[in-house]
Amino acid sequence: MKSDLGLVHVITGDGKGKTTTSLGIAFRAAGHNLKVAVIQFLKGGSYIGEYMAAQKFPNILWKQFGKNCTYLDERLDTPFECGSCRDCFLNDEDAARSSREAIKFAKEITKSGEYDLIILDEANVAVSYAFVQPKELIELIKNKNPKTELIITGRGAHEEVLKLADYVSEVKKIKHPIDKGVYGRWGVEY
Template sequence: MTADNLDALREKLGLVHVYTGNGKGKTTAALGLAMRALEHGLNVSMVQFLKGGLYIGELLAPDRFSGKFSIEQFGKGSKDEPSYEDFSPDEADCERALRGLERAKALMAEGQTDVMILDEVNVALQLRHVSVAEVIELVKSKPANMELVLTGRYAPKEIMSIGDYVTEMKAHEHPYNKGILGRKGIDY
């Protein structure tokens, strides 16, 4: 893609996506959007709230896109945190979530990101690790030509009301109900 074509593509960015609901596929949809954007030459940054661990398959993707894609985790077991077996919420999760929000602001200010994904930010909101006002402020302060994706169950109506795309994933069937746990390469 030529620089002129990429500039024309960037001029059309700027919408807000909200992927929520109790069904599988919110992060997967965001990653699909990321892959599409990367293949068209756009830069993608993902900030993961409440997630951590090198076992998560998408952490391998940035190496394949030579500086065009970054994923940073702000959850237990992330590369900056000791490994955990217990992923139940604790007070330190609030601090990690606030650091994630600050990192998202910094990435926005740097001006190099075309598509920003705030993965599981809706769950961080539901757990009150960050406030709705803080996230709305972040959305309103994003660069005009940055596409922004917010994922996670429990998106509050205030967040859904500012989305240009609002998609609710609804579970009808899930392998977990049959005793099948998450599978590497499919669920993580």
């Protein structure tokens, strides 16, 4: 029930599945007709499966603050190997600028009360690379609408963010194909 909402989740760690876990919750919430906002720090990619699936839900807002795939027009609707070109990764200057835009947008939307669930995907990474100051994310958490459920993902969660959270999950890497040079796979990682 909406009256039960308002807790803060942090999903961090070096393992695969932080974004995937948060988006599972997003789709669950959307299926129950809750209003959901997904704000992605440092990520672009309208070719990813979860972004395309979210477009089918009128109650999910998805906003990316990253660079889209350079080769998107050639790849859409076709399985392709992603990961080797790295063109979608932002340089530090662009990452800092886009992270400032993302945190500004996130502060506004989390205060508004317009959304039942908000995901700040990779916000922890933006803080750990000093693209966003820890105090900005801490203030966002403290000033969010009390009835808005908030999920913050990404490696390297700041200690104060962890203290403010109601849920903290650490995804630990034990083994990953990237260690053998296998990058993200279409339909599984993107």
